Amino acid sequence: xxxxxxxxxxxxxxxxxxxxxxxxxxxxxxxxxxxxxxxxxxxxxxxxxxxxxxxxxxxxxxxxxxxxxxxxxxxxxxxxxxxxxxxxxxxxxxxxxxxxxxxxxxxxxxxxxxxxxxxxxxxxxxxxxxxxxxxxxxxxxxxxxxxxxxxxxxxxxxxxxxxxxxxxxxxxxxxxxxxxxxxxxxxxxxxxxxxxxxx
Numbered sequence: 001x002x003x004x005x006x007x008x009x010x011x012x013x014x015x016x017x018x019x020x021x022x023x024x025x026x027x028x029x030x031x032x033x034x035x036x037x038x039x040x041x042x043x044x045x046x047x048x049x050x051x052x053x054x055x056x057x058x059x060x061x062x063x064x065x066x067x068x069x070x071x072x073x074x075x076x077x078x079x080x081x082x083x084x085x086x087x088x089x090x091x092x093x094x095x096x097x098x099x100x101x102x103x104x105x106x107x108x109x110x111x112x113x114x115x116x117x118x119x120x121x122x123x124x125x126x127x128x129x130x131x132x133x134x135x136x137x138x139x140x141x142x143x144x145x146x147x148x149x150x151x152x153x154x155x156x157x158x159x160x161x162x163x164x165x166x167x168x169x170x171x172x173x174x175x176x177x178x179x180x181x182x183x184x185x186x187x188x189x190x191x192x193x194x195x196x197x198x199x
Contacts, residue, residue: 025088026121026157030096038146039094039123045133046150047086052198053190054082065196069189071176081159081186085151088158092119094150111149119157121150137199142168142191152187161186168192 026043030036057066057079070078105113107124114121127146135143155161161183165171168188171179179185 026090026119026154027093028096029093032096035096035128038128039096042133042146043094043150045145045147046154047088049147049151049190049194050082050085050154050186053186053193054079054086056193056197057082065189065192068172069185069192070179071174073176073180078180081155081161081180082190084158085154085186088154090119090157092121092157094121094123096123097125112153114153114156116156121153121157136191136195142188142195145191148187148191151190152183155183155186159186 028036028039028043030039057075060066061075062070066075066078105115105122107113107122107126110124111127111130112121112123127149130146130149131139131143133145133147135145136148160181162181163184164174164178164182166184168184171182171185171188174182174185
């Protein structure tokens with residue numbers, strides 16, 4: 001079986017040239033074509049979440065939703081982190097199961113793992129059990145989605161975030177400094193923006 005690689009196409013509204021995208025995008029590395037297609041689609045959905053969050057901040061600044069997650073942080077600083085996710089400076093890979101030999105990645109308690117400084121993202125078996133992107137519109141609560149998890153992991157890889165709290169409610173209770181450094185804060189805010197504005 002040949003290992004396939006597909007460049008994840010990004011729908012970016014910032015007018016970035018296609019040639020630049022070829023150099024920037026994370027690459028899905030997966031021998032299973034079904035999982036490769038799923039990961040590619042969910043990565044595109046994650047880029048939509050990050051793009052929508054960036055545009056929301058540009059239009060609304062520090063409104064009540066922004067303050068609930070990011071407190072007194074400068075909206076321009078938060079927007080820049082979402083832009084870093086969307087711009088995806090890579091190069092790095094997104095791996096499906098099984099993990100490549102010698103990677104020594106543990107999935108205990110995680111849906112995905114990002115390695116720094118490489119920015120490689122390793123998807124855990126539980127990632128495949130998360131809701132798909134459409135659940136943001138069909139579920140009454142804020143769904144934990146595969147696309148939201150990829151925003152979380154991309155914030156590690158591209159915006160230098162860490163794990164301070166793993167839930168949306170916990171993220172809202174962080175200090176301003178910790179909120180800006182928390183990957184889940186970026187995922188929750190982006191999912192809530194999408195649910196509030198696109199559903």
